Amino acid sequence: MATGAVTVERVQKRVRLFNRICAGVLIAFALLWLVPLAWAVDTALKPNAETTNTTWAIQDPTLGAFSRQLQETAILNWFGSSLIIATMSAAGTVLVASLAAFALSRMRFRGRTVVFWFVLAGIMIPGQVLIVPQFREFDALGLLNTYWAVSLPQIPTAIAVFIFKQFFDGLPRDLEEAARIDGAGYFRVYRRVIMPLARPAVAAVAIFTFVGSWNDLLWPLLVLSNPDIMTIPVGLATVQGAFGIRYADTMASAILGAIPLVAVFLLFQRNIVEGIAGTGLKG
Amino acid sequence: MSTGTATRARPVPPVPAPPSSRGARSGLPAFGFLAPFLILYLAFIIGPALYGLVMSFFNTSLVKPGLSGFAGLDNYAEALRSPDFWSSLWHTVWFTILTTPPLILLAFLFALLADRVARGRWFFRLAFFAPFILPSAVVALIWIFIYTPVIGLAEVTLGKIGITAPVWLGSETWAMPSLAITTIWWTLGFNFILYLAGLQEVPRELYEAAAMDGAGPWQQVRRITIPMLARTTTLVAVLQVIASLKVFDQMYLMTQGGPNFATRSILQYVYDEGFTNFRVGYAAAVSTLFFLIVLAVSAVWFTLVRRQEREV
Numbered sequence: 001m002a003t004g005a006v007t008v009e010r011v012q013k014r015v016r017l018f019n020r021i022c023a024g025v026l027i028a029f030a031l032l033w034l035v036p037l038a039w040a041v042d043t044a045l046k047p048n049a050e051t052t053n054t055t056w057a058i059q060d061p062t063l064g065a066f067s068r069q070l071q072e073t074a075i076l077n078w079f080g081s082s083l084i085i086a087t088m089s090a091a092g093t094v095l096v097a098s099l100a101a102f103a104l105s106r107m108r109f110r111g112r113t114v115v116f117w118f119v120l121a122g123i124m125i126p127g128q129v130l131i132v133p134q135f136r137e138f139d140a141l142g143l144l145n146t147y148w149a150v151s152l153p154q155i156p157t158a159i160a161v162f163i164f165k166q167f168f169d170g171l172p173r174d175l176e177e178a179a180r181i182d183g184a185g186y187f188r189v190y191r192r193v194i195m196p197l198a199r200p201a202v203a204a205v206a207i208f209t210f211v212g213s214w215n216d217l218l219w220p221l222l223v224l225s226n227p228d229i230m231t232i233p234v235g236l237a238t239v240q241g242a243f244g245i246r247y248a249d250t251m252a253s254a255i256l257g258a259i260p261l262v263a264v265f266l267l268f269q270r271n272i273v274e275g276i277a278g279t280g281l282k283g
Numbered sequence: 284m285s286t287g288t289a290t291r292a293r294p295v296p297p298v299p300a301p302p303s304s305r306g307a308r309s310g311l312p313a314f315g316f317l318a319p320f321l322i323l324y325l326a327f328i329i330g331p332a333l334y335g336l337v338m339s340f341f342n343t344s345l346v347k348p349g350l351s352g353f354a355g356l357d358n359y360a361e362a363l364r365s366p367d368f369w370s371s372l373w374h375t376v377w378f379t380i381l382t383t384p385p386l387i388l389l390a391f392l393f394a395l396l397a398d399r400v401a402r403g404r405w406f407f408r409l410a411f412f413a414p415f416i417l418p419s420a421v422v423a424l425i426w427i428f429i430y431t432p433v434i435g436l437a438e439v440t441l442g443k444i445g446i447t448a449p450v451w452l453g454s455e456t457w458a459m460p461s462l463a464i465t466t467i468w469w470t471l472g473f474n475f476i477l478y479l480a481g482l483q484e485v486p487r488e489l490y491e492a493a494a495m496d497g498a499g500p501w502q503q504v505r506r507i508t509i510p511m512l513a514r515t516t517t518l519v520a521v522l523q524v525i526a527s528l529k530v531f532d533q534m535y536l537m538t539q540g541g542p543n544f545a546t547r548s549i550l551q552y553v554y555d556e557g558f559t560n561f562r563v564g565y566a567a568a569v570s571t572l573f574f575l576i577v578l579a580v581s582a583v584w585f586t587l588v589r590r591q592e593r594e595v
Binding site: 129251 | 393435
């Protein structure tokens with residue numbers, strides 16, 4: 001008995017020391033991870049002439065780089081396009097995926113299994129392998145250089161249907177049965193009973209679609225060549241190198257491009273983390 | 284509220300239970316719900332997938348309407364004989380080899396450490412995860428500047444501790460490892476979150492029981508944590524391999540596939556052939572081959588998961 005207690009105490013002491021070393025190592029890595037972002041901010045606050053010194057100290061801190069970016073580039077237009085496209089994609093995905101998931105989760109009909117597997121197959125197709133035929137399709141439709149060209153292929157996301165279906169399957173059926181007995185149709189049940197309960201799933205799908213759409217590069221790069229409607233990543237890719245050695249300006253454009261997403265992250269940190277953990281592990 | 288009104292208006296359920304109602308059996312209402320998704324899905328995913336497959340058997344050109352002449356398997360044969368195809372495939376695989384082990388091991392290590400730290404977890408989440416949500420273009424701008432010769436932070440910092448830095452993006456040998464470092468910094472947060480979630484599933488009692496038996500921290504990690512996280516690791520590994528195979532942005536933005544095509548990925552090869560050389564039939568064939576590779580990786584994952592489930 002006594003020796004057991006001594007062992008436990010000794011192990012606990014070792015564990016405490018171990019935990020402290022863990023914290024130290026982790027803090028060091030976390031700080032290292034923050035260096036690139038800190039360096040970008042530091043550089044953007046310097047006058048261009050100072051940026052080749054490669055020191056953290058700033059002699060004449062200035063916001064000049066930011067104001068030059070806002071005035072000289074079309075970055076505000078790109079913000080607008082990115083916002084419109086990402087919102088269209090997120091709203092569209094939430095709507096069509098939740099409707100489809102409702103049918104798959106709550107309605108009995110012939111061919112349900114077939115539809116289910118048909119949608120499942122979509123998860124296996126990486127969007128990148130479709131760029132060539134999709135480009136020809138949008139070219140033929142005359143939709144190149146429109147918001148639709150970017151947004152439409154982002155809306156039918158098979159994985160979103162699964163996230164919703166999984167969530168709906170977990171909701172108790174009593175509530176909607178009561179509503180059905182009261183004579184509510186399927187759409188009413190969907191709108192008034194299921195969707196209000198599905199807020200976490202809506203948040204996860206909306207945030208992931210929004211961020212994914214906002215950050216997408218390859219597809220928008222192909223279909224948007226008009227500088228006025230470019231998204232942030234495409235716009236930044238085209239001005240890349242345009243500033244030459246005006247490094248403060250370059251870093252300011254990077255930071256301006258990052259700000260909306262940093263805001264999204266800080267606002268929805270919880271949903272994002274839970275979304276990844278939940279869907280990733282169950283997927 | 285509205286349901287309440289409906290109750291008063293219709294006190295007796297006049298409709299039969301949902302599954303047996305006639306409309307439901309015919310499936311019409313269900314297809315009403317499915318239609319918006321299915322129409323877009325057919326129009327913009329399945330349709331293009333089939334169109335791409337068809338196109339891969341034709342000499343289709345970007346600048347000519349229609350499919351043009353039938354090519355049979357010529358596009359596939361050409362791809363499999365093309366040194367450019369194989370080198371871009373190898374670059375993609377090399378990138379995957381360089382990024383996958385660190386992205387799994389470091390994410391695991393950081394999550395393991397974070398799991399033992401009681402306070403300030405938000406700070407670690409912020410530090411490791413914040414880069415992940417940035418657009419690739421932002422990441423590229425920052426890292427190109429860090430990798431700049433002579434005045435770049437990477438070279439200057441290494442110089443201070445007496446290490447001669449390589450030319451990073453400018454060297455055929457170092458360009459790919461440089462892109463890998465950037466990618467590890469950028470995407471580690473995703474795996475970190477997956478591992479953190481996996482660690483929370485490990486019952487605390489197991490550690491306490493192990494401590495009772497005199498197992499030290501290292502033994503606890505080796506005998507409890509690592510085996511318990513086997514499934515998470517399978518998931519992380521496969522998602523990571525697939526994500527790495529799909530690399531495009533970093534190369535396109537930071538090296539344009541150079542120097543001397545040393546970092547051209549398979550997707551950039553598709554992009555170059557299809558949209559620079561206008562050979563979309565050939566590009567579609569390369570896309571199909573790439574799709575088969577991704578499919579094979581997914582199949583391996585599926586088998587691994589099945590085996591793990593049988594073991595549990």
